[in-house]
Amino acid sequence: MRQFTHILWAIGLLILSIPVTAQNAKDIIRKAEEVRRGVNSAQGEMTMTIIRPNWTRSMSMKSWSSGDEYALILVTAPAKDKGIATLKREKQVWNWLPKAQRTMKMPPSAMSQSWMNSDFTNDDLVREASIITDYDQAVLKDSVIEGRTCWKIELIPHEDSDIIWGRVVSFIDQKDYLTLRSEFFDEDGYLVNILNASEVKVMGGKTFATRMEMVPVEKKGHKTVIEYKSLQFDKKIPENYFSVANLKRVR
């Protein structure tokens, strides 16, 4: 009889432990998102380097962002592209074309196209922080990236969501909740993109990965690197800063 109770307990624990792990994965993701969003609400300077088999191109940029909804990015160099600016407002993207002296709103058909000829797409830019609501999460195992122990978390999008990926695997640092690596798989299970984050530094009073690298796996020799040069978190940027009117003015 006593033994039977033990077994019952054991089974009970087993059942309980499953939702506990799932809850953990959700918590980890939520926390990582908070860290990421914190970095997003900032202004700073960065360089984007597009690497191709036959050429590389470096652009300097200034960026302003507020949460996940609003962002403004201005190209400051090289001279040929100077003044080109991108505004992201919720799910929409506008570009300021200095040579044409006009703004252009990206049509839905262009959202999956490359942003500023890089390996990032316009969609990558506007992707909402729906990572918590649109995905099922599960912790797979621990692994080490950049000398940091990470949770390897598998994210499977809900069937009714409009996520284009079949599966995303994220590696989240256990100390600072930094997303150090994300692997994007298509619906057929093929690895399409790898987003690496590295060079963890303290900048503007926060710890985060200052280097991001987007690698399209299928294209040999293609890569885009974004490196933050400086970041400030203290200034609160008003929402109307991220307007189409300001897109023309921003310097």
Add this chain to the structure above:
Amino acid sequence: MYLTLAWRNLWRNMSRTLITILSVFFAVLLANFMRSVQEGSYSKMVENMVSFFTGYVQIHDNGYWDEQIIDNSFEVVPVLEQLTTEDKEITSAAPRLRSVALVAHRDVSRAAMVIGVDPEKEQLVTGLKNKVVAGKIFENGERSILISDGLAEKLGLGIGDSLVLLGAGYHGSMANDLLPIGGLVHFGNPDLNKRIVYMSIETAQEFFGAPNRLTDYALQLDDADKSKEIVKSLRAELDTSTYEIMDWEEMTPELIQMIEADRGGGVIFMGILYLIIGFGIFGTLLMMTAERKYEFGVLVAIGMKKWRLGLVLFFEILFMAALGVLLGSLFALPLVTYFHFNPIEFTSMADAYAEFGIEPILPTKIDPQIFLSQGIFVFFITIVMSVYPLLKVLGLNPIDSMKA
């Protein structure tokens, strides 16, 4: 003697002869028309593709055709420019720099194909000036552009307005500009008509940040059937690790496949048509044999050799077939010619055709080959059908046939 007899026999019973000739006549007329329409539609497809766009042969940077981006362009070198002067078979060469770009007016934007061309040389290959429906074409180096009228309508733009363009430039630069619209072009293919922007090659090179570069050379030949040969000789002449040389069949394999598949279906259809034609002719021959049973019986009874009678009969059929085929071809010619110059227009199927990039009109093809082959085929069918009356005559029993 047999021939004269046969000829006289024909006109002994004019109406009977005429019915037989008419059945052959209509068979030939119908077959000729069907085939001309069918081949005409294929020619139209090819013409659409070739003369509106690809040209017969193109030279690109090696790898461009698989990945059509501005980075896969090539530098203009004298070797390429000399091609037309050296090679007499190549009548003209049109340099182009093209890529996709977003074009916009106010809040409406669309993806478009931006094509930088030399207006004079492009005229010789694809007749660009003939497609201008309003305004005028740019000169070399001019900044004004031509856009297709379908695109102008979508964006709510007209001549004198300016178009905003954004695209991927050479080596990752951001191509953007505001260019004045100098004229409108029209393409019969509705899909193409919604997304074409032409500008001078210099403007395109500046826009894409690709000075002195081209994505393709479109070659015009004095004889379209020579494209395979030209491709071969160019491949021997130019460095194929730097350049790729393709003819229109390679560039539009789906078109060739579609035509082949359709032609296959056409063969079945023509088979059915021949079957109907064959039985029609057989019917009239059957009637004739039955009608003349008594006559044949008498002839054989008074000593006419059966094989001689058969020979006369064979010549009769031969004459009728020849007359029918001749008249049929003669009448088909003006009919086909008329529909060649006044093509049938589709209204209900326009959309389906638009999908394949074809103008919704159906001109017939005037091809002596078609007339010859159809004429011979129907003639042949008639001769085969003549076996029945011949067998009847050869197996004739004069007593029985005169009893009837």
